[in-house]
Amino acid sequence: MSEIVSTFSRVTVGDFNYLFFVIAWNDYMTPMREELNKQLMAFGADLSIKGKVISSYDQASHRVYQEVLKKNWNKDFRSSIEEEHEPFMLIIDVDFEEFDPQQHRWTVIRFSGYPVDSIPKFFHQLALITRKNKDIFSYLRWLTTKKTVAESAKYIEIKPEIFGVSINVNAIIEDLAQP
Numbered sequence: 065m066s067e068i069v070s071t072f073s074r075v076t077v078g079d080f081n082y083l084f085f086v087i088a089w090n091d092y093m094t095p096m097r098e099e100l101n102k103q104l105m106a107f108g109a110d111l112s113i114k115g116k117v118i119s120s121y122d123q124a125s126h127r128v129y130q131e132v133l134k135k136n137w138n139k140d141f142r143s144s145i146e147e148e149h150e151p152f153m154l155i156i157d158v159d160f161e162e163f164d165p166q167q168h169r170w171t172v173i174r175f176s177g178y179p180v181d182s183i184p185k186f187f188h189q190l191a192l193i194t195r196k197n198k199d200i201f202s203y204l205r206w207l208t209t210k211k212t213v214a215e216s217a218k219y220i221e222i223k224p225e226i227f228g229v230s231i232n233v234n235a236i237i238e239d240l241a242q243p
Contacts, residue, residue, distance in 0.1 A: 065111060065113065065116045066105050066107070066108025066116070066118075067117070067118045068118075069118060069124070070120065070121055070123075070124040070127070070128075071120075071127065071128060071131065072085060072118065072120070072128045072131045072132070073131055074160075074161070075116075075118050075159070075160045076160075077116075080114060080115050081114050081115055081157065081197065082114075082116075082156070083115070083116055083156050083157070084111070084115060084116065084153055084190070085117075085132070085155075085156070086104060086117065086118070086151055086152075087128065087129055087132055087152055087154060088100070088119070088151035089125045089126055089128070091122075091125075094149075094150060095180050096150050096175050096176075096178065096180055097150070099180045099183050100175070100183060103183050103184055104119055106184070106187070107191060110187065110188060110192075111194055112191075114194045115194040135165055137165050138165075138166075141165075145172070148174065148176060149176065150174070150175045150178075151175055152172055152173060152175060152176075153173040154171075155171045155172075155201075156168060157201075169201045170201075171200070171201060
Protein backbone atom coordinates (compact mmCIF):
# COMPACT_ATOMS: atom_id res chain seq x y z
CA MET A 65 0.00 0.00 0.00
CA SER A 66 1.19 3.55 -0.74
CA GLU A 67 0.14 6.80 0.82
CA ILE A 68 0.99 10.44 0.17
CA VAL A 69 0.46 12.65 3.20
CA SER A 70 0.90 16.20 4.41
CA THR A 71 2.10 15.07 7.85
CA PHE A 72 3.71 11.92 9.19
CA SER A 73 2.34 12.50 12.69
CA ARG A 74 -0.95 10.77 11.94
CA VAL A 75 0.49 7.73 10.16
CA THR A 76 -0.24 4.56 12.09
CA VAL A 77 1.07 1.03 11.61
CA GLY A 78 -2.40 -0.52 12.11
CA ASP A 79 -2.44 -4.04 10.67
CA PHE A 80 0.75 -3.51 8.66
CA ASN A 81 4.05 -5.04 9.73
CA TYR A 82 6.14 -2.02 8.75
CA LEU A 83 5.97 1.61 7.71
CA PHE A 84 8.44 2.72 5.02
CA PHE A 85 8.79 6.52 5.06
CA VAL A 86 10.54 8.05 2.06
CA ILE A 87 11.84 11.45 3.09
CA ALA A 88 12.80 13.98 0.43
CA TRP A 89 12.90 17.44 1.98
CA ASN A 90 14.49 19.71 -0.59
CA ASP A 91 13.30 20.94 -3.96
CA TYR A 92 16.19 19.50 -5.97
CA MET A 93 14.95 16.99 -8.50
CA THR A 94 17.86 14.58 -8.76
CA PRO A 95 17.80 11.37 -10.82
CA MET A 96 17.48 9.45 -7.54
CA ARG A 97 14.47 11.43 -6.41
CA GLU A 98 12.82 11.02 -9.81
CA GLU A 99 13.38 7.25 -9.72
CA LEU A 100 12.07 6.93 -6.16
CA ASN A 101 8.96 8.89 -7.14
CA LYS A 102 8.43 6.59 -10.14
CA GLN A 103 8.82 3.41 -8.09
CA LEU A 104 6.90 4.25 -4.88
CA MET A 105 3.48 3.11 -6.11
CA ALA A 106 4.90 -0.18 -7.44
CA PHE A 107 6.71 -0.69 -4.13
CA GLY A 108 3.48 -0.06 -2.21
CA ALA A 109 1.62 -2.54 -4.41
CA ASP A 110 4.41 -5.10 -3.96
CA LEU A 111 4.16 -4.73 -0.17
CA SER A 112 0.49 -5.75 -0.46
CA ILE A 113 -1.23 -5.65 2.93
CA LYS A 114 1.96 -6.32 4.90
CA GLY A 115 3.55 -2.88 4.70
CA LYS A 116 2.86 0.70 3.77
CA VAL A 117 5.16 3.13 1.97
CA ILE A 118 4.56 6.76 2.88
CA SER A 119 5.82 9.91 1.23
CA SER A 120 4.77 13.51 1.49
CA TYR A 121 3.25 15.94 -0.93
CA ASP A 122 5.98 18.15 -2.37
CA GLN A 123 4.47 21.15 -0.57
CA ALA A 124 4.77 19.33 2.79
CA SER A 125 8.26 17.88 2.33
CA HIS A 126 9.98 20.43 4.61
CA ARG A 127 7.36 19.94 7.34
CA VAL A 128 7.60 16.14 7.43
CA TYR A 129 11.39 16.36 7.35
CA GLN A 130 11.19 18.51 10.51
CA GLU A 131 8.89 15.91 12.08
CA VAL A 132 11.57 13.28 11.46
CA LEU A 133 14.37 15.50 12.78
CA LYS A 134 12.40 16.21 16.00
CA LYS A 135 12.53 12.56 16.97
CA ASN A 136 14.90 11.56 19.78
CA TRP A 137 17.95 10.84 17.56
CA ASN A 138 21.40 11.03 19.00
CA LYS A 139 23.27 14.20 18.07
CA ASP A 140 25.67 12.63 15.56
CA PHE A 141 22.96 10.79 13.68
CA ARG A 142 20.73 13.88 13.52
CA SER A 143 23.67 15.84 12.08
CA SER A 144 24.30 13.15 9.48
CA ILE A 145 20.73 13.23 8.17
CA GLU A 146 20.73 17.02 8.18
CA GLU A 147 23.70 16.88 5.82
CA GLU A 148 22.09 14.30 3.51
CA HIS A 149 21.08 15.77 0.15
CA GLU A 150 19.34 12.73 -1.37
CA PRO A 151 16.11 11.20 -0.09
CA PHE A 152 16.36 8.47 2.51
CA MET A 153 13.99 5.84 3.88
CA LEU A 154 13.03 5.32 7.52
CA ILE A 155 11.57 1.90 8.36
CA ILE A 156 9.69 1.47 11.64
CA ASP A 157 7.11 -0.93 13.08
CA VAL A 158 5.18 1.46 15.36
CA ASP A 159 2.99 4.52 14.82
CA PHE A 160 5.06 7.52 13.75
CA GLU A 161 3.81 9.65 16.64
CA GLU A 162 4.87 6.96 19.15
CA PHE A 163 8.23 6.27 17.49
CA ASP A 164 11.29 6.99 19.61
CA PRO A 165 14.67 5.96 18.10
CA GLN A 166 15.99 5.32 21.62
CA GLN A 167 13.23 2.80 22.39
CA HIS A 168 11.97 1.30 19.12
CA ARG A 169 13.57 -0.65 16.29
CA TRP A 170 14.32 1.28 13.12
CA THR A 171 16.48 1.35 10.01
CA VAL A 172 17.46 4.28 7.83
CA ILE A 173 18.31 3.46 4.23
CA ARG A 174 20.47 6.11 2.58
CA PHE A 175 20.27 6.42 -1.19
CA SER A 176 23.22 8.80 -1.70
CA GLY A 177 25.54 7.47 -4.36
CA TYR A 178 23.26 4.49 -4.94
CA PRO A 179 22.80 3.22 -8.53
CA VAL A 180 19.44 4.61 -9.60
CA ASP A 181 18.60 1.67 -11.85
CA SER A 182 18.76 -0.76 -8.91
CA ILE A 183 15.90 0.86 -6.96
CA PRO A 184 13.22 -1.54 -8.31
CA LYS A 185 15.29 -4.60 -7.35
CA PHE A 186 15.98 -3.24 -3.87
CA PHE A 187 12.31 -2.32 -3.30
CA HIS A 188 11.22 -5.74 -4.52
CA GLN A 189 13.61 -7.43 -2.07
CA LEU A 190 12.24 -5.37 0.83
CA ALA A 191 8.67 -6.18 -0.24
CA LEU A 192 9.44 -9.88 -0.56
CA ILE A 193 10.84 -10.04 2.98
CA THR A 194 7.84 -8.08 4.28
CA ARG A 195 5.24 -10.22 2.49
CA LYS A 196 6.84 -13.39 3.87
CA ASN A 197 6.31 -12.01 7.40
CA LYS A 198 10.04 -12.04 8.03
CA ASP A 199 11.63 -9.55 10.39
CA ILE A 200 13.05 -6.87 8.10
CA PHE A 201 15.28 -5.46 10.84
CA SER A 202 16.82 -8.88 11.44
CA TYR A 203 17.19 -9.39 7.69
CA LEU A 204 19.05 -6.10 7.24
CA ARG A 205 21.23 -6.84 10.25
CA TRP A 206 21.88 -10.33 8.88
CA LEU A 207 23.11 -8.78 5.64
CA THR A 208 25.55 -6.69 7.64
CA THR A 209 26.87 -9.68 9.60
CA LYS A 210 26.83 -12.51 7.07
CA LYS A 211 30.43 -11.83 6.13
CA THR A 212 33.43 -11.27 8.32
CA VAL A 213 33.45 -8.22 10.52
CA ALA A 214 35.86 -6.44 8.17
CA GLU A 215 33.71 -7.14 5.12
CA SER A 216 30.44 -6.28 6.84
CA ALA A 217 31.77 -2.90 7.91
CA LYS A 218 31.08 -1.72 4.37
CA TYR A 219 27.34 -1.92 5.13
CA ILE A 220 27.18 0.07 8.32
CA GLU A 221 27.59 3.81 8.11
CA ILE A 222 26.41 4.77 11.60
CA LYS A 223 25.03 2.69 14.44
CA PRO A 224 23.86 5.29 16.92
CA GLU A 225 21.93 3.09 19.31
CA ILE A 226 21.06 -0.55 19.87
CA PHE A 227 17.59 -0.09 18.37
CA GLY A 228 18.51 1.29 14.97
CA VAL A 229 21.02 1.24 12.20
CA SER A 230 21.83 3.28 9.11
CA ILE A 231 22.49 1.11 6.08
CA ASN A 232 24.75 1.57 3.05
CA VAL A 233 22.45 0.42 0.25
CA ASN A 234 25.23 0.10 -2.33
CA ALA A 235 26.88 -2.74 -0.44
CA ILE A 236 23.61 -4.60 0.06
CA ILE A 237 22.69 -4.40 -3.63
CA GLU A 238 26.12 -5.72 -4.59
CA ASP A 239 25.42 -8.83 -2.50
CA LEU A 240 21.80 -9.17 -3.62
CA ALA A 241 22.99 -9.16 -7.23
CA GLN A 242 25.18 -12.19 -6.60
CA PRO A 243 23.67 -15.68 -6.85
